[in-house]
Amino acid sequence: MRGGLIHQQSTENESIHALTGHDCTVPALLIDTSAPLDVLHDAAVYRIRAVTQLLENLAFREQLSSDAVVLQDFAQLLAIPLRDGCDLLDVFSRRLNADPS
Numbered sequence: 001m002r003g004g005l006i007h008q009q010s011t012e013n014e015s016i017h018a019l020t021g022h023d024c025t026v027p028a029l030l031i032d033t034s035a036p037l038d039v040l041h042d043a044a045v046y047r048i049r050a051v052t053q054l055l056e057n058l059a060f061r062e063q064l065s066s067d068a069v070v071l072q073d074f075a076q077l078l079a080i081p082l083r084d085g086c087d088l089l090d091v092f093s094r095r096l097n098a099d100p101s
Contacts, residue, residue: 018030
């Protein structure tokens with residue numbers, strides 16, 4: 001898995017960007033950068049809140065025992081929607097900064 005900038009998909013539609021959390025030559029998960037800002041924001045918030053809620057539930061448990069492999073898999077599982085949310089917020093931010101009004 002990699003992080004970083006959103007990679008623009010070379011298609012006729014210049015408003016589509018691939019999510020950065022999935023490293024492949026033909027991305028299947030894309031962000032429509034022309035979507036309404038409230039839709040981009042809601043999609044980002046949904047993903048980030050889901051990760052936050054799960055992490056908070058784990059943090060406040062009395063006992064939590066697990067081996068390192070399970071914790072590593074769990075961290076990777078949580079990183080996927082978190083990275084997606086960050087990618088969406090990146091598009092959201094660029095759209096806000098580009099808006100002259």
